Amino acid sequence: MGMRKRTLTITGILAISMMVTVYFFSHSLLLNSFEKLEVTDVQQNLGRFQSALSGDVSDLYSKSGDWAVWDDTYAFIVAPNANYINSNIGDTTFTALKINILLFVNLSGQIVCGRAYDLHNRTEVPVPQSLEEELSSHDVLWRFPTTNSGIDGIILLPENPLLICSRPVLTSQGEGPIHGALIMARYLDSDEIEQLARTTDLSLTLERYNDSPTLPDFQNALSSFSNNQTVFVQPLNADYVAGYALIEDVYGNAILVSRIDMPRDIYKQ
Numbered sequence: 001m002g003m004r005k006r007t008l009t010i011t012g013i014l015a016i017s018m019m020v021t022v023y024f025f026s027h028s029l030l031l032n033s034f035e036k037l038e039v040t041d042v043q044q045n046l047g048r049f050q051s052a053l054s055g056d057v058s059d060l061y062s063k064s065g066d067w068a069v070w071d072d073t074y075a076f077i078v079a080p081n082a083n084y085i086n087s088n089i090g091d092t093t094f095t096a097l098k099i100n101i102l103l104f105v106n107l108s109g110q111i112v113c114g115r116a117y118d119l120h121n122r123t124e125v126p127v128p129q130s131l132e133e134e135l136s137s138h139d140v141l142w143r144f145p146t147t148n149s150g151i152d153g154i155i156l157l158p159e160n161p162l163l164i165c166s167r168p169v170l171t172s173q174g175e176g177p178i179h180g181a182l183i184m185a186r187y188l189d190s191d192e193i194e195q196l197a198r199t200t201d202l203s204l205t206l207e208r209y210n211d212s213p214t215l216p217d218f219q220n221a222l223s224s225f226s227n228n229q230t231v232f233v234q235p236l237n238a239d240y241v242a243g244y245a246l247i248e249d250v251y252g253n254a255i256l257v258s259r260i261d262m263p264r265d266i267y268k269q
Contacts, residue, residue: 038264039233042243045202045260046231050245052200056192060184061152061165063097068167068182069174077104077169077180080112089115091124101127101162101185104169105142107178109135120191130157131185138251142181144168153250154188156208161188161256203261209246209254217242218257225254239264 067073076084089102094117103114114127134155135141141151141164152165164185168178186192188206197204207218217236221244224232230246241264247256 038241042233042241042260042262043231045200045262046243046245046258048200049196049202049204049258049260050247052196053247056186056196057152057154057163057165060099060163060186061150061167063099064165064167064182064184067184069170069172071172073104073169073182074171074179077106077112077182080104085113089113091117091122094119095122097184099184099186101131101183103127103131103135103183103185104180105135105183106180107143109139109142111135112180119186128157128159130159131162141166141250142183144178144181147174147176147178151250154247154255155249156255159187161206162186163188163192164250205259205261206247207257207259209257218244218259221257221259230254235264236261 072084072088093102094100094115098119099117100119101114101116104112106112111127111132116125116127117123118125134157141155144150147168147170150165150167153163155162155164162185164183166181166183168176169180169182170176170178193204193206207215209222217234220234221232221242225244225246232244233241234244235241240261243260243262245258246254247258249255
């Protein structure tokens with residue numbers, strides 16, 4: 001082989017090697033960058049879901065304040081009467097407020113008046129025994145040290161998770177002494193999840209944290225959570241990516257895992 005031909009061959013091999021190296025380096029760099037963008041996008045949408053859920057709880061807490069800080073309720077909780085019940089606790093109260101449960105609890109933790117309502121079927125139902133047991137074992141839900149106290153968040157019942165708000169019963173001027181607690185609650189059931197999905201325009205799934213997950217990807221997410229990591233993102237396949245987040249109850253315990261599914265538009269770019 002002549003010197004010129006040998007030089008051209010070596011030059012060609014070096015050029016091809018450099019192009020291949022540059023290609024794989026660029027491919028890796030760009031792909032990693034887009035994968036990071038994908039993760040960031042999923043995390044932001046998980047944040048939107050969590051904000052929407054917090055917004056529902058805050059709205060419920062605001063509504064409960066209208067009832068808890070009221071002279072009529074203040075008098076009723078120590079001397080229950082039919083007039084207050086007939087005037088204020090009808091079926092339309094539950095549909096207008098979009099609540100499933102309304103409880104009046106005195107200073108001893110006794111439910112002096114309580115109603116539960118099935119919003120889906122528009123019928124009255126019994127107050128869940130599991131909720132009564134929850135109140136008996138957790139007086140933080142109804143015993144308040146100051147007039148500015150209150151509690152809101154989620155508790156986990158066997159039936160469904162429950163968005164719950166509890167406020168001290170005060171006069172219309174917001175003064176005490178405290179006469180008890182007013183509790184409003186709404187189930188975090190399929191109807192509520194569907195509403196949250198419409199609000200956020202996301203595909204939502206919820207699983208109980210302590211149950212054995214039925215979907216393998218949930219198992220992978222659960223094994224990835226730690227004290228410092230409560231959000232996890234992983235691709236489901238070439239077309240969809242999923243984000244997972246832990247949801248805590250009012251006591252600070254992990255009770256639910258939420259999942260959102262999103263198309264991998266960024267990754268495909």
